[in-house]
Amino acid sequence: MANGIQKWLILWVAVLVCQTVLAQKPKSIKPTTDFDQRFSFFNNQSVNIWGYRVGVLVNDSYKVGIGGYFVRQDSQQIAMASPMSNGKKIQRDVYFGTVFYEPFVFRKSWVQMSVVFELGYGNTSIDSAVQAFNGERFTRSQREHIIPAAVGVSYYFKLPPQPPKTRLLNYVGLNIMAGLRTVILSPPTGSNYNGFYWSVGGTLFLDEIYSDYKRKRALRLANSHAVLLHSTP
Numbered sequence: 001m002a003n004g005i006q007k008w009l010i011l012w013v014a015v016l017v018c019q020t021v022l023a024q025k026p027k028s029i030k031p032t033t034d035f036d037q038r039f040s041f042f043n044n045q046s047v048n049i050w051g052y053r054v055g056v057l058v059n060d061s062y063k064v065g066i067g068g069y070f071v072r073q074d075s076q077q078i079a080m081a082s083p084m085s086n087g088k089k090i091q092r093d094v095y096f097g098t099v100f101y102e103p104f105v106f107r108k109s110w111v112q113m114s115v116v117f118e119l120g121y122g123n124t125s126i127d128s129a130v131q132a133f134n135g136e137r138f139t140r141s142q143r144e145h146i147i148p149a150a151v152g153v154s155y156y157f158k159l160p161p162q163p164p165k166t167r168l169l170n171y172v173g174l175n176i177m178a179g180l181r182t183v184i185l186s187p188p189t190g191s192n193y194n195g196f197y198w199s200v201g202g203t204l205f206l207d208e209i210y211s212d213y214k215r216k217r218a219l220r221l222a223n224s225h226a227v228l229l230h231s232t233p
Helices: 002-023 162-172 206-231
Strands: 031-034 038-042 045-058 062-077 085-107 111-132 135-144 148-159 170-185 195-202
Touching: 031 195, 031 206, 045 085, 062 111, 085 148, 148 195, 162 170, 162 206
Parallel strands: none
Antiparallel strands: 031 045, 038 045, 038 195, 045 062, 062 085, 085 111, 111 135, 111 148, 148 170, 170 195
């Protein structure tokens, strides 16, 4: 019952997020990107979720974009439930893409806090190499679709504004994120992809690079225009 309420709540939040994004008119758009490695659990086993996100920062207040993720999970198990086999090795590959909405709660010179809403779709493949008691081995494959949804809190840390000679230090920082993931449609195999996730890693402030580039370009154009006016008789 609680799991069903959680899924409907996340769906309701996703609809509310879409309405909010569509209602706001963008005045400023800057590119953003992140390597997104997360630590979590599938079926009570720890996994590393490898991912990458690209998007835009709108009005300096929220991010929207897409992400792609991959998980490979290996486990050695004893198949006690099957009288015809004494063990099996399972490999699970999970691929999924997401759309995300990330509004900022606050943005200071050295720390930023945001809330991350995600909704995705993906495929999983489960390949089982089973060994029978007579020594014969065979492979069994299963496929399933997942619709993951997640909500989390993210903190970005960076150095205070640097002088021009060390300005590059303001383009990199540290990101710490934690959240809760649930699968809206339960897989038919009974696999459990629900649970907490967390992440600690470096981040690149591509929006800062873009803003500095635009400022320098505008300054060059202004200087060129001033020189042209000064040289015109």
